[in-house]
Amino acid sequence: MLNQTPALDLLFQALADPTRRAIVERLSRGPASVSDLAAPFAMSLPAIVQHLAVLETSGAVSSSKTGRVRTCRIEPNGLRAAEQWIATRRASWERRLDRLDAYLHKMKHLEARDGNKH
Amino acid sequence: MLNQTPALDLLFQALADPTRRAIVERLSRGPASVSDLAAPFAMSLPAIVQHLAVLETSGAVSSSKTGRVRTCRIEPNGLRAAEQWIATRRASWERRLDRLDAYLHKMKHLEARDGNKH
Numbered sequence: 001m002l003n004q005t006p007a008l009d010l011l012f013q014a015l016a017d018p019t020r021r022a023i024v025e026r027l028s029r030g031p032a033s034v035s036d037l038a039a040p041f042a043m044s045l046p047a048i049v050q051h052l053a054v055l056e057t058s059g060a061v062s063s064s065k066t067g068r069v070r071t072c073r074i075e076p077n078g079l080r081a082a083e084q085w086i087a088t089r090r091a092s093w094e095r096r097l098d099r100l101d102a103y104l105h106k107m108k109h110l111e112a113r114d115g116n117k118h
Numbered sequence: 119m120l121n122q123t124p125a126l127d128l129l130f131q132a133l134a135d136p137t138r139r140a141i142v143e144r145l146s147r148g149p150a151s152v153s154d155l156a157a158p159f160a161m162s163l164p165a166i167v168q169h170l171a172v173l174e175t176s177g178a179v180s181s182s183k184t185g186r187v188r189t190c191r192i193e194p195n196g197l198r199a200a201e202q203w204i205a206t207r208r209a210s211w212e213r214r215l216d217r218l219d220a221y222l223h224k225m226k227h228l229e230a231r232d233g234n235k236h
Binding site for chain 1: 134136139142143147192198201204205208210214
């Protein structure tokens with residue numbers, strides 16, 4: 001559970017590519033067909049389809065087919081899993097820094113008080 | 119700026135490996151020496167050093183050397199960049215869903231009102 005292998009492997013791997021991030025960026029503004037997604041890229045349709053397959057396998061994107069058109073959309077739960085994994089570790093580290101800061105502050109205060117006694 | 123290539127490539131790539139995530143997990147509880155980090159893994163020290171190099175290059179982790187001991191720590195700004203990239207796209211998608219929901223709600227309301235008129 002802790003590191004959710006291999007789900008997180010696939011999610012972070014999917015997001016490690018600039019074309020795939022650009023696809024997620026585009027889909028964050030609304031669902032789009034595969035050919036709409038391919039249009040802005042100087043890339044073959046099969047290459048885009050391959051990138052979409054990586055995104056779908058990772059759980060960041062889903063798609064459905066109506067007639068001959070496949071429509072892709074964001075899967076917020078997939079993205080949230082990757083986001084929360086990072087957020088939890090960062091928050092844990094920052095809480096640790098806060099505690100350290102509070103401790104140093106207390107030590108300084110005690111030292112100042114003891115200094116006044118002597 | 120939008121997709122911050124190659125910084126985000128390196129960050130997501132760094133997090134796509136379970137050993138490197140376990141290292142980040144360990145470091146989120148406090149700084150550690152390279153040998154402390156290596157201890158829980160059934161892996162050679164050079165392999166761990168290699169994983170640490172990937173994490174350092176990505177900006178998720180930093181290290182400093184005192185005498186013969188290299189100490190590693192989390193770089194919260196690095197992690198935050200990856201986290202915020204995801205959060206922004208997810209939030210944008212969710213806002214879109216909210217607007218769509220509000221629109222459908224309004225349409226239903228208008229339809230019900232018009233239905234009452236006739």
